[in-house]
Amino acid sequence: MLPRHRVIGLGIMLLLLLVAPPFLSSFLLTLLTQALIYGILAMSLDLILGYTGLASLGHAAYLGLGAYSVGVLTTRHGANFWVTLAVGLLLAAVVAAVFGLVALRATGVYFLMITLALGMVIWGLAHRWVSMTQGDIGISGVPRPDLGLPWSLAKGIPFYYFSLAGFLLALWVLWVVVRSPFGQSLVGIRESESRMRTLGYHVWLHKYIGFIIAGTVGGFSGVLWGYYNGFVSPADVELATSVEILLMVALGGRATLLGPALGAGVIVLLKNLVSVYTHRWLLILGAVYIGTIVYAPEGIVGAVRQFAKGVKPEPLRSKA
Amino acid sequence: MGKKMLVWIAGAFVLVAGVGPAAAWAQKGPIKIGFLAPMTGGAAQVGKDMVNGLTMYLDEVGHQIAGRKVEVIVEDTQGKPDVALTKLRKLVESDKVHVLAGGLFAHVGYALAPRVDEYKVPMLYPVMAADDLTQRKPSKWVVRNGWTSSQPSHPFGEWVYKTLGYKKVVVIAMDYAFGWEIVGGFQKSFEEAGGQVIQKLWPPLGTADFAPYLAQIRRDADAVFALMVAASALRFPKQYQDAGLKARLPLIGGGVTMDEFVLPSLGDEAIGTITPLIYSAALDTPVNKRFVKEYRAKFGKVPSYYSETCYTTGRWINEAAKAIGGNVEDNEKFLAALRKVEIPDSPRGPIKLDAYGNPVQNIYIRKVEKKDGELWNTVIHTFPAVSQFWKYKPEEFLKQPVYSRDYPPCKYC
Numbered sequence: 001m002l003p004r005h006r007v008i009g010l011g012i013m014l015l016l017l018l019v020a021p022p023f024l025s026s027f028l029l030t031l032l033t034q035a036l037i038y039g040i041l042a043m044s045l046d047l048i049l050g051y052t053g054l055a056s057l058g059h060a061a062y063l064g065l066g067a068y069s070v071g072v073l074t075t076r077h078g079a080n081f082w083v084t085l086a087v088g089l090l091l092a093a094v095v096a097a098v099f100g101l102v103a104l105r106a107t108g109v110y111f112l113m114i115t116l117a118l119g120m121v122i123w124g125l126a127h128r129w130v131s132m133t134q135g136d137i138g139i140s141g142v143p144r145p146d147l148g149l150p151w152s153l154a155k156g157i158p159f160y161y162f163s164l165a166g167f168l169l170a171l172w173v174l175w176v177v178v179r180s181p182f183g184q185s186l187v188g189i190r191e192s193e194s195r196m197r198t199l200g201y202h203v204w205l206h207k208y209i210g211f212i213i214a215g216t217v218g219g220f221s222g223v224l225w226g227y228y229n230g231f232v233s234p235a236d237v238e239l240a241t242s243v244e245i246l247l248m249v250a251l252g253g254r255a256t257l258l259g260p261a262l263g264a265g266v267i268v269l270l271k272n273l274v275s276v277y278t279h280r281w282l283l284i285l286g287a288v289y290i291g292t293i294v295y296a297p298e299g300i301v302g303a304v305r306q307f308a309k310g311v312k313p314e315p316l317r318s319k320a
Numbered sequence: 321m322g323k324k325m326l327v328w329i330a331g332a333f334v335l336v337a338g339v340g341p342a343a344a345w346a347q348k349g350p351i352k353i354g355f356l357a358p359m360t361g362g363a364a365q366v367g368k369d370m371v372n373g374l375t376m377y378l379d380e381v382g383h384q385i386a387g388r389k390v391e392v393i394v395e396d397t398q399g400k401p402d403v404a405l406t407k408l409r410k411l412v413e414s415d416k417v418h419v420l421a422g423g424l425f426a427h428v429g430y431a432l433a434p435r436v437d438e439y440k441v442p443m444l445y446p447v448m449a450a451d452d453l454t455q456r457k458p459s460k461w462v463v464r465n466g467w468t469s470s471q472p473s474h475p476f477g478e479w480v481y482k483t484l485g486y487k488k489v490v491v492i493a494m495d496y497a498f499g500w501e502i503v504g505g506f507q508k509s510f511e512e513a514g515g516q517v518i519q520k521l522w523p524p525l526g527t528a529d530f531a532p533y534l535a536q537i538r539r540d541a542d543a544v545f546a547l548m549v550a551a552s553a554l555r556f557p558k559q560y561q562d563a564g565l566k567a568r569l570p571l572i573g574g575g576v577t578m579d580e581f582v583l584p585s586l587g588d589e590a591i592g593t594i595t596p597l598i599y600s601a602a603l604d605t606p607v608n609k610r611f612v613k614e615y616r617a618k619f620g621k622v623p624s625y626y627s628e629t630c631y632t633t634g635r636w637i638n639e640a641a642k643a644i645g646g647n648v649e650d651n652e653k654f655l656a657a658l659r660k661v662e663i664p665d666s667p668r669g670p671i672k673l674d675a676y677g678n679p680v681q682n683i684y685i686r687k688v689e690k691k692d693g694e695l696w697n698t699v700i701h702t703f704p705a706v707s708q709f710w711k712y713k714p715e716e717f718l719k720q721p722v723y724s725r726d727y728p729p730c731k732y733c
Contacts, residue, residue, distance in 0.1 A: 026413035030410075135497060272406050
């Protein structure tokens with residue numbers, strides 16, 4: 001079980017997320033909703049980046065697959081939420097399965113390059129397969145889902161709770177995965193692939209399954225994203241988005257699940273809220289990144305953990 | 321306590337907590353204009369031109385419209401649709417703006433339109449030109465006071481055939497909706513007049529090296545029609561000249577290939593290029609001369625069409641607000657007034673909206689010339705009062721699909 005102080009900390013955070021909405025301005029509420037959806041995406045990337053040690057630069061592809069499933073199916077076929085959800089998850093899983101076959105032949109920077117290329121394939125499709133995706137114009141007019149609830153999800157607060165439920169579900173799934181023996185084996189692979197192989201683990205298969213799970217959960221965030229924005233365009237699957245997700249994970253703290261979600265929150269707020277006050281917001285974002293790399297190489301959560309343990313965080317120094 | 325009650329209570333909290341300062345409740349506070357433009361990212365400089373235009377107009381009227389103070393809230397879209405949507409929510413829900421304006425890229429326009437309709441806050445599109453925004457997918461609350469991409473191309477195509485006498489043209493254009501629409505409009509009227517588009521090349525957005533495309537250009541053509549934007553517009557003319565093509569095949573193109581935003585960065589390689597657009601800074605009218613002079617004095621550069629359309633947007637809002645006695649809180653009336661605005665003397669000439677909500681305005685055929693060491697788009701021909709459908713019947717025009725990479729098909733390729 002988790003230590004008590006952490007349970008209390010998490011409980012307070014959850015409580016805040018639950019009771020905050022009515023007290024927030026609608027703008028802050030939309031940002032919080034965005035943060036939750038991006039949080040899911042960042043957590044899913046954490047499974048392969050943090051736990052398995054594979055840095056992917058193509059994770060926005062899954063966001064796009066989920067979002068395009070919603071866009072195409074709702075506007076063209078009037079599909080309901082469950083259909084789009086099923087198709088979105090399945091599509092993301094299948095694509096992850098195919099991409100995994102290609103990408104997992106490599107590790108390190110080569111893995112990075114291959115995932116980048118594969119991500120660009122999805123971007124290229126979104127851009128060029130005009131009859132399906134409407135190209136760079138994007139698909140607009142996606143209605144909010146109707147789940148037969150007494151609250152219309154077209155409104156900000158119900159949709160926030162809807163996203164929160166999705167977030168908690170994704171968190172639970174990923175938490176179960178990383179706590180399972182399978183998740184532990186992923187950590188083992190990250191630490192020493194050869195040792196795991198010697199111990200008789202089918203290293204490739206473990207990585208492959210982890211990759212597919214990450215892609216599927218990423219697709220889930222895409223489904224929510226499509227409904228949230230009511231709009232999908234190639235901008236959602238750009239390289240810039242993939243980089244942003246990577247930074248969310250690094251900022252929050254790798255292999256901590258909640259850390260990346262926190263990182264997502266920080267970046268979404270910086271990007272949208274700070275830019276309201278100054279057009280120099282990129283400068284601030286840059287300073288935050290550099291500050292994190294230098295003073296908290298393990299991310300926000302890592303720094304907090306070290307602080308709680310009484311260890312002074314070690315600033316990054318070049319090895320002399 | 322029923323569920324409904326809970327929702328009401330929650331709703332009350334939102335109202336209390338969300339609105340912020342009490343000033344927002346005042347009926348006759350300032351008129352608030354929410355302006356969306358890319359202020360960071362690749363298109364930041366265009367965004368600046370847009371904001372400059374609006375600022376200049378509001379400075380001229382002392383930030384007073386219909387007897388009320390005007391407050392402009394500029395939000396950075398970063399050129400991305402999802403950020404634009406977020407900022408739209410902020411402007412409407414938190415700032416309670418009375419009217420919206422701005423936007424640069426077509427996909428931002430399509431993303432915003434359905435939301436604007438939901439909010440029922442009128443929005444002016446001074447720049448976003450995607451054809452279908454006022455053709456096959458119009459929005460009630462969007463008032464386009466800019467242009468449609470294919471609007472300048474329609475008269476231009478026929479003019480090129482009849483006046484310049486080019487029979488065969490090669491097209492090289494950026495591969496996205498804006499490019500397709502500009503090319504589509506040109507091809508339609510050019511081929512109907514008797515010309516032939518014999519080749520279409522589609523380099524992707526952001527292409528830096530055009531050599532592979534320039535090498536493919538068929539030399540049996542009479543001219544090349546180019547549509548370039550942003551960084552590509554800066555690079556293309558030089559590469560076209562260096563490839564030895566300029567002397568052999570005259571360059572014509574879409575208006576933004578040579579607009580006032582790119583001209584200062586180009587050299588002599590641009591001279592002689594002929595393009596159509598709704599505006600030219602070299603337009604020889606007293607209104608425009610004064611506009612250009614004062615804009616230069618204020619911002620240190622020649623106004624682009626982005627500046628002009630946003631300047632006119634300020635005027636547009638002013639005219640509409642005056643017509644309803646400054647009561648911009650009545651959004652339905654305000655929208656109706658915005659649709660009725662007619663400006664006979666804007667820098668770009670007379671403007672009024674057609675029945676589909678797109679301006680009927682002059683199209684200028686412009687030729688790049690050098691005057692006093694600077695490049696200018698000299699107006700060599702004016703098509704007065706051109707609508708987005710030009711000489712076509714709207715009902716029949718709308719039966720054809722929106723221009724795309726494959727429409728009109730390339731019959732002579």
